[in-house]
Amino acid sequence: MKKISIKNYSKLIQQDEDFVHKLIKKDKVQVEKSDGKVKVLVDxxxxxxxxxxxxxxxxxxLKLKELKKPKPMNxxxxxxxxxxxxxxxxxxxxxxxxxxxxLKKRSIKKT
Structure with a gap:
């Protein structure tokens, strides 16, 4: 089992909570809380x-961010x-x- 901080994987947990909960139920992932920090033990x-x-x-x-940013011109x-x-x-x-x-209006002179 390796210790990893949950900060790195918080986005993953937000994206796929069911997957993480299944892992926790099967005891393949263990969550430890100590002094305000959450550690996760994972196979x-x-x-x-x-x-x-x-x-x-x-x-x-990253791809989404690149698409949103205007490309810098050379x-x-x-x-x-x-x-x-x-x-x-x-x-x-x-x-x-x-x-x-x-065109100016020209007056016609009578002779």
């Missing part, structure tokens, strides 16, 4: 199973974006200026 082969499921959970969480892309935005603003300024009247 080594079960520990390997727990570790693999924990690793899968952690990998899934310098070339940032420069292109800045240039594009600058050109956009210049175009906008030009468009926003009031248009001069090119």
């Amino acid at each position: 080594t082969h079960i520990l390997k199973m727990l570790k693999s499921t924990m690793e899968n959970l952690i990998e899934a969480e 310098k070339k892309a940032i420069d292109k974006k800045k240039k594009f935005l600058k050109s956009k603003t210049i175009i906008k300024k030009k468009v926003l200026k009031p248009k001069k009247k090119l």
Whole structure:
């Protein structure tokens, strides 16, 4: 039996409580409480199973976090974006200026 702290496996227990409770009933997992800390005694082969499921959970969480984060752009892309935005603003300024009247009304002179 190996001692592991339950902190590392609290997420696993939240995810799969039934599995952990079954293990506790079969005396393959023992829980000890001492000075506010909870220790878990686990058989080594079960520990390997727990570790693999924990690793899968952690990998899934990391992938989710990566998907949620916007990907950082490389310098070339940032420069292109800045240039594009600058050109956009210049175009906008030009468009926003009031248009001069090119065609003036000409009065017809009588001769």
